[in-house]
Amino acid sequence: MLTTLLIVVPLAAALVVWILPLSRETTGGLALMAVLAEVGLWVGAARNFDFASDTQQFSTNREWFSELGISYAVGLYGFQYWLVGLTVVVGAAAVGYGLWAARERPRAYFGLMLFLVGSLVGVFAAQDLVLFYVFFEAMLIPIYVLIGVWGGPARVKATVTFVLYTMAGSLLMLASIVAFGVTQGTFLLSEIGTSSNDWIFLGFLAAFAVKAPLLPFHGWLRTAYTEAPPEVAAMLSGVVSKAAVFGLVWIVLPHFPSPVEDFRELVLVLAAATLVYGSVLAFRQPDIRGVIAYSSMAQMGLIVIGIFAVTDLGLDGAVLHSVSHGLVSAGLFLLAAMIETRTGTGRFDELGGMAKGRPILATLVLTLGMFTLAVPGSANFAGEFSILAGVFSHGWGYSAVGAAAIVFAALYALRLISAILHERRGNAVREEQTDLVTGELALVVPLVLILALLSAWPAAISERSFPADDPAAFISTQGEGGFGTG
Amino acid sequence: MIDTPKVDWLALSPTLALLAVSALTLLGGVFYPRHSVRAFSVFVSLAGFAASAALSAVVFDRSEEGTSLIAESMTRDRWGAGAALVIAVVGALVVLLSSGDGRRDHVGEYYALVAASAAGMVFFVSADNLMTMFLALEWFSISLYVLCALDTHRRESLEAGLKYLIVGSFGSGILLFGCALVYGATGELGFTSIQEATGADDPMFVTGMAMILAGLGFKVSAAPFHMWTPDVYQGAPTSVTSFMAAATKVAGLAVMYRILVTAFPEQSEIWTIAVAALAIASLAIGNLAAIAQSDVKRMLAYSSISHAGFLLIAVAANSQNGATALLYYFVPYTAATVGAFAVVAAREREQGRAVTLSSLEGLGWERPFLGVGMWIFVLSMAGFPLTGGFLGKLLVFSAIYDAGWWWLVVIGVLATALSLAYYLNIVRALFMRQAETLPEGVVAAGGSPRRDLLLDTAVGAAIVVTIGSFFFVQPLVDLARDAAEALPL
Numbered sequence: 001m002l003t004t005l006l007i008v009v010p011l012a013a014a015l016v017v018w019i020l021p022l023s024r025e026t027t028g029g030l031a032l033m034a035v036l037a038e039v040g041l042w043v044g045a046a047r048n049f050d051f052a053s054d055t056q057q058f059s060t061n062r063e064w065f066s067e068l069g070i071s072y073a074v075g076l077y078g079f080q081y082w083l084v085g086l087t088v089v090v091g092a093a094a095v096g097y098g099l100w101a102a103r104e105r106p107r108a109y110f111g112l113m114l115f116l117v118g119s120l121v122g123v124f125a126a127q128d129l130v131l132f133y134v135f136f137e138a139m140l141i142p143i144y145v146l147i148g149v150w151g152g153p154a155r156v157k158a159t160v161t162f163v164l165y166t167m168a169g170s171l172l173m174l175a176s177i178v179a180f181g182v183t184q185g186t187f188l189l190s191e192i193g194t195s196s197n198d199w200i201f202l203g204f205l206a207a208f209a210v211k212a213p214l215l216p217f218h219g220w221l222r223t224a225y226t227e228a229p230p231e232v233a234a235m236l237s238g239v240v241s242k243a244a245v246f247g248l249v250w251i252v253l254p255h256f257p258s259p260v261e262d263f264r265e266l267v268l269v270l271a272a273a274t275l276v277y278g279s280v281l282a283f284r285q286p287d288i289r290g291v292i293a294y295s296s297m298a299q300m301g302l303i304v305i306g307i308f309a310v311t312d313l314g315l316d317g318a319v320l321h322s323v324s325h326g327l328v329s330a331g332l333f334l335l336a337a338m339i340e341t342r343t344g345t346g347r348f349d350e351l352g353g354m355a356k357g358r359p360i361l362a363t364l365v366l367t368l369g370m371f372t373l374a375v376p377g378s379a380n381f382a383g384e385f386s387i388l389a390g391v392f393s394h395g396w397g398y399s400a401v402g403a404a405a406i407v408f409a410a411l412y413a414l415r416l417i418s419a420i421l422h423e424r425r426g427n428a429v430r431e432e433q434t435d436l437v438t439g440e441l442a443l444v445v446p447l448v449l450i451l452a453l454l455s456a457w458p459a460a461i462s463e464r465s466f467p468a469d470d471p472a473a474f475i476s477t478q479g480e481g482g483f484g485t486g
Numbered sequence: 487m488i489d490t491p492k493v494d495w496l497a498l499s500p501t502l503a504l505l506a507v508s509a510l511t512l513l514g515g516v517f518y519p520r521h522s523v524r525a526f527s528v529f530v531s532l533a534g535f536a537a538s539a540a541l542s543a544v545v546f547d548r549s550e551e552g553t554s555l556i557a558e559s560m561t562r563d564r565w566g567a568g569a570a571l572v573i574a575v576v577g578a579l580v581v582l583l584s585s586g587d588g589r590r591d592h593v594g595e596y597y598a599l600v601a602a603s604a605a606g607m608v609f610f611v612s613a614d615n616l617m618t619m620f621l622a623l624e625w626f627s628i629s630l631y632v633l634c635a636l637d638t639h640r641r642e643s644l645e646a647g648l649k650y651l652i653v654g655s656f657g658s659g660i661l662l663f664g665c666a667l668v669y670g671a672t673g674e675l676g677f678t679s680i681q682e683a684t685g686a687d688d689p690m691f692v693t694g695m696a697m698i699l700a701g702l703g704f705k706v707s708a709a710p711f712h713m714w715t716p717d718v719y720q721g722a723p724t725s726v727t728s729f730m731a732a733a734t735k736v737a738g739l740a741v742m743y744r745i746l747v748t749a750f751p752e753q754s755e756i757w758t759i760a761v762a763a764l765a766i767a768s769l770a771i772g773n774l775a776a777i778a779q780s781d782v783k784r785m786l787a788y789s790s791i792s793h794a795g796f797l798l799i800a801v802a803a804n805s806q807n808g809a810t811a812l813l814y815y816f817v818p819y820t821a822a823t824v825g826a827f828a829v830v831a832a833r834e835r836e837q838g839r840a841v842t843l844s845s846l847e848g849l850g851w852e853r854p855f856l857g858v859g860m861w862i863f864v865l866s867m868a869g870f871p872l873t874g875g876f877l878g879k880l881l882v883f884s885a886i887y888d889a890g891w892w893w894l895v896v897i898g899v900l901a902t903a904l905s906l907a908y909y910l911n912i913v914r915a916l917f918m919r920q921a922e923t924l925p926e927g928v929v930a931a932g933g934s935p936r937r938d939l940l941l942d943t944a945v946g947a948a949i950v951v952t953i954g955s956f957f958f959v960q961p962l963v964d965l966a967r968d969a970a971e972a973l974p975l
Binding site for chain 1: 810851865870871872876877880881883884887888892895896899900902903906907910913914917959960963964967
């Protein structure tokens with residue numbers, strides 16, 4: 001029931017916000033209350049959540065469309081719990097930013113943001129392939145409109161490329177879902193079993209490779225992340241990309257064991273290439289959002305390496321890194337927005353010297369920058385280290401590439417920090433531009449605090465993502481329909 | 487005393503109700519004073535379509551076993567009743583959206599013709615005999631030819647009427663020729679008798695079947711028999727277009743499925759391939775041509791051709807699943823189509839000119855109800871989740887996959903991807919107009935638009951059906967499955 005509640009609360013709030021003719025402040029306040037209630041629900045759920053149990057928690061399973069064997073089946077395992085948590089926390093920060101930035105057309109805007117949060121929770125909780133697809137596509141609708149209406153000057157082009165790439169991937173996945181489900185007579189993940197069909201596997205892989213994105217499928221990334229309103233970009237890079245993580249971990253790995261074996265090297269090579277390519281491009285970007293966008297892509301490459309290592313350390317690390325990267329990139333996008341509203345630009349050649357007289361901004365940029373470059377001791381370091389250690393047994397080359405990429409991360413993160421904070425003062429920077437104010441701090445500081453907490457205690461996630469001590473074995477049993485739905 | 491054949495009046499009642507509407511509105515047009523003709527016609531039509539829908543539902547309920555009526559000229563079964571129900575509901579929605587069309591002349595005739603053509607379609611879907619099939623086809627087609635040309639002051643309307651008349655008659659001619667060949671080969675008219683007759687391997691017989699398929703292809707505007715569709719849909723009065731796009735397709739495809747599986751089951755290896763070829767051609771031509779359109783009615787015309795393609799995939803499946811998918815697909819398809827044309831009609835009346843993508847700009851914010859409605863309709867046509875259009879496509883794809891033609895799933899999926907290009911163009915026009923071309927607070931030319939309560943009702947009902955068919959899919963599919971069991975599959 002609780003999972004259903006987590007899905008329904010934002011969707012219901014979205015409807016309320018759409019329909020009731022309330023003022024801007026009331027609408028935004030209502031939306032913020034809804035997401036905070038969502039965070040409360042999620043935190044409260046932790047008390048009753050048995051991370052060690054190998055049955056699903058808070059699951060609901062109702063027949064919805066028995067003709068094709070489609071059910072409304074939702075439920076959570078540990079790693080899903082953490083992904084849902086990432087969604088609600090980043091969602092709260094994003095809605096809060098929307099309220100703070102006083103977005104035009106508030107009813108439509110907040111309604112769509114809530115709809116996005118609700119459908120993302122649905123994606124991470126779904127236990128039925130068609131239900132998963134429904135949420136996976138449903139989240140595209142708000143993203144499309146949020147970018148297209150509230151985005152930057154080139155927003156229309158951004159929406160076109162974004163939708164074309166995403167839909168090409170997800171429609172191939174739809175064909176795969178039809179083929180897989182009709183053959184097996186059910187779409188329920190716990191009953192559908194495994195398939196050795198390469199084409200069906202590739203359909204799924206296409207959707208997730210676009211969503212992540214992996215190397216040749218990243219064409220939408222730069223314009224979408226640049227043109228989207230910053231809080232939407234935060235959701236995109238922080239949370240939406242993690243739909244790929246969920247899909248790979250929970251659909252591809254357990255249900256396609258032999259194609260995964262066959263295509264493993266290909267995916268690993270693509271992921272490694274994504275990591276290197278993203279890192280190099282991040283170093284070359286002329287503006288803040290470009291750096292965050294490509295660093296995000298690089299980190300997703302690393303996470304996919306962790307997943308396709310199919311080892312315990314790799315999987316645990318992938319989940320941990322998904323959460324910490326989500327928080328970091330969301331925080332960075334919000335900071336970028338705060339800098340852009342002050343200076344009117346995100347270009348490095350017009351920025352610089354902002355640390356002087358703005359200690360809080362400087363501290364936050366520096367802190368999040370340090371998380372990006374994964375200084376030892378940070379949650380990101382724990383995640384990356386775990387991933388690299390996990391893939392080492394499969395092929396030490398991937399670990400070597402990954403380790404090199406951490407050096408790249410240091411390069412682009414330090415460049416980002418110094419281009420904003422240090423060097424000589426840029427043309428767009430003036431004395432009278434203030435430091436961060438309380439309202440802004442209330443959005444970013446919680447993210448940083450959670451990251452600090454995770455840095456102190458990474459095991460909170462890495463040891464509570466999969467029930468057994470042996471995630472890889474757990475996942476493969478799941479594919480064979482070993483465990484019930486609780 | 488002369489023996490009269492027993493007539494099953496209940497089976498005929500949905501048709502008769504609509505014929506009564508036709509007669510009453512025609513008389514009303516003559517006898518009522520000019521200013522009250524509209525109110526009278528709308529009221530009578532709504533009541534008649536509602537009665538027809540209700541009677542179809544009763545027939546559906548009471549026809550578990552199909553029976554052949556009046557010397558095998560028509561059949562009473564759930565397949566026909568289900569399709570008749572959809573047609574009657576579409577008719578009612580079309581009446582709602584026509585009521586504010588500002589027509590001054592031919593008001594009574596307009597409603598009389600809509601009811602007459604709907605009556606023809608309702609009769610058509612129960613036809614069980616080549617003669618009654620052709621008769622019903624001409625019955626509703628002739629009404630539609632006149633309806634297309636009803637706006638005599640508009641050149642485009644006349645052009646549409648003439649084009650539809652010429653091309654439509656050509657299609658009817660081919661159908662009739664096909665019927666003649668099949669009759670010549672078998673000596674039978676009834677669908678079941680044709681199947682039982684010998685001489686099925688006669689080339690004349692197969693040619694006849696192909697010509698019947700082509701003739702019906704004209705009516706459902708499947709490529710390559712679609713050439714008339716864009717011009718006619720664009721030129722005809724918008725309310726008539728919505729009726730043609732929704733109801734004619736339902737009638738044509740329901741009959742196509744019935745005749746193919748009842749009369750020609752032995753030849754299924756031939757016609758499934760032919761239907762699949764029509765489907766692929768329709769998907770390709772409909773979607774590619776729609777991308778290039780700026781006139782919204784024309785774009786929706788091509789979109790309806792592409793939907794004919796999806797529906798034909800269900801026919802090509804040649805199975806219970808396919809028939810179920812077809813009947814289910816009708817529900818969100820007709821709702822979204824009528825709804826989309828209703829929004830177009832509202833914009834057209836407001837601005838007094840043809841609706842193009844650029845004249846739709848800003849509608850979403852000016853009139854959120856219509857804008858959000860249009861958004862939902864195109865999402866349903868594009869097969870997005872949370873609308874019935876998604877499950878319709880899912881059912882069609884799984885039916886054809888079950889039939890073993892996985893490559894048609896891939897083609898359907900590619901076509902869907904292609905279709906997003908133009909559906910999202912509409913959404914973009916509605917909501918994402920550049921701020922500098924639409925300053926805050928400026929209302930489109932013509933002042934603040936008048937609310938048309940009946941049209942809004944039609945849009946609201948279409949929204950409810952489009953979204954409701956997603957959440958309550960299982961009961962609908964159960965009904966569709968019951969109907970599909972009436973066919974000898």
